[in-house]
Amino acid sequence: MYSRDLCPNSGAKRIVERLELLADSAGGRKDGVNRYSFTHTYAAGMKMVQSWMEEAGLTVEVDGIGNMIGTFPGLDMELPPVRCGSHLDSVPCAGMFDGILGVISAIECAQSWKDSAYSPKRRLEVISFIEEEGSVFGAGCLGARYMAGTKMMQNPEAVKNGDKSLRDVLSSWDMTRETPYSPGRGSAHAYLEMHIEQGPQLWRNKKSVGVVKGIVGILKQDIKILGESNHAGTTPMADRRDALVRAAELIGWIDSQARASGGNLRTTVGDVTVQPGARNVIAREAVIHMEARSGELETLQRFSKEVVSRAAAYGPPGEHDAFYNLDQPIMMNERLVRMLTDFAAESALPFEQLWSWAGHDAKIMAEYCPTAMIFVPSAGGYSHSTLEDTEVGTIGDGLMLLEKALKTLCSEE
Ligand SMILES: [Zn+2]
Numbered sequence: 215m216y217s218r219d220l221c222p223n224s225g226a227k228r229i230v231e232r233l234e235l236l237a238d239s240a241g242g243r244k245d246g247v248n249r250y251s252f253t254h255t256y257a258a259g260m261k262m263v264q265s266w267m268e269e270a271g272l273t274v275e276v277d278g279i280g281n282m283i284g285t286f287p288g289l290d291m292e293l294p295p296v297r298c299g300s301h302l303d304s305v306p307c308a309g310m311f312d313g314i315l316g317v318i319s320a321i322e323c324a325q326s327w328k329d330s331a332y333s334p335k336r337r338l339e340v341i342s343f344i345e346e347e348g349s350v351f352g353a354g355c356l357g358a359r360y361m362a363g364t365k366m367m368q369n370p371e372a373v374k375n376g377d378k379s380l381r382d383v384l385s386s387w388d389m390t391r392e393t394p395y396s397p398g399r400g401s402a403h404a405y406l407e408m409h410i411e412q413g414p415q416l417w418r419n420k421k422s423v424g425v426v427k428g429i430v431g432i433l434k435q436d437i438k439i440l441g442e443s444n445h446a447g448t449t450p451m452a453d454r455r456d457a458l459v460r461a462a463e464l465i466g467w468i469d470s471q472a473r474a475s476g477g478n479l480r481t482t483v484g485d486v487t488v489q490p491g492a493r494n495v496i497a498r499e500a501v502i503h504m505e506a507r508s509g510e511l512e513t514l515q516r517f518s519k520e521v522v523s524r525a526a527a528y529g530p531p532g533e534h535d536a537f538y539n540l541d542q543p544i545m546m547n548e549r550l551v552r553m554l555t556d557f558a559a560e561s562a563l564p565f566e567q568l569w570s571w572a573g574h575d576a577k578i579m580a581e582y583c584p585t586a587m588i589f590v591p592s593a594g595g596y597s598h599s600t601l602e603d604t605e606v607g608t609i610g611d612g613l614m615l616l617e618k619a620l621k622t623l624c625s626e627e
Contacts, residue, residue: 223610225322230606232318236262237310246307246600251280251345251356252387259302260389263317263342270325272340278395279360279367279384280344286324288337288624296623297405297583298323298616299341301357301575305349309602315590315609316408317342323617334624336403343575350383351375358578363398370395404550404623405579408588408616410604412572414595421564422611424589425554429570429577430480431543433506433514436536437521439464439528443490443498454496458488460528461500467524468504471517479513480571481506501536509543509569544577550586550619557618563611572597586619588612 239258240249249259260282264274272284282302288295300316320340327334343357351373353366360367367373373380384390411417416424441457465483472481482505489499504521508514518538551567558565570576570587579585590612593603 226610233310247304249304251303271328278393281357282342284340286338293336294401294403295337295339297339297402301343301346311410319408336624355578358575360397361399362582367397402583405585407576410592411589412597416591422608423565424568426570426587428545430507430509432541434539437502437525439500444496446494457500458497479508544580546586547584
């Protein structure tokens, strides 16, 4: 790994310079990036990205939700394209790499093709996805869902933020006002996405790139524990049925199960609702809002049942699954994973295969075309934070791998 000034990869240096310009246009690197979809700041970011796309020889269009698509022409325009990109929107007070690194890197690949007068057989579509983080509408990956033409995106009235629908937002936003809303963009030969890892694995293991095996599934479940309200002072300790104390025991147990899992289960209880919720009243009800992630569907299904049966000891049955949602793990395309792995090995890059523990546009794309992801390390494992950082040298390694894979995929029959 090398410092930015010594980095021999001019493409990687230009990527970092562009990420800095984008960050400075949306809140800055020090205070954090705030680039929410469907805002003026977002439109300003799109215009910057558009100018770089055009510089790289891409023809730019904006679809009906605000995804920006830059097309590098192929010799046979009848063949389905290869797509590559990530998202431009951010969480509040974000770092400057999350998402947009994948868009700017894809543009850099096109730029190098233009500079070397290379003409691929298939066209390359560089995609800047909108609303991946769900900061505006809660549900993530709206742009990718729109491109894939998923069921959820068929009715823009039904996608809501309070009393505002996606239809309302789009009709008052300059960037899409002229474009008809029509989800689905036809098939693709493949989709590749380069992204920061957002966790510490590659950084700790001193790897410069990661090949993603799959994106973990997410279980969201509410578990309700019942107790009995009574006076905080007059009720002897032995007579209490305190719902919150029981919930606390269960939370400890949930955490211990993930720690004992050998690394294939991660659990979080980030929120608990307590009734009646007063310091001087013993809690009569506590609802644990639990999330669990794993690459193995069976692990999540089994864990969900174990939590319910553990919770049953604390109250009447039937109260422990008030809310349940299981979003399945998605494997990356086997052939593409092998290709990326072989290329990384051939180029002697320090790399490893790993799970993505965060969701990405690639999770949606994987359901409708062969999809793979390249990770680059997040220094210290920080993301969704102004501490987010990735060394320019590792961006250069990721870029080399991405460009090689795109070139290969674009030359396939
Ligand atoms: Zn992201």
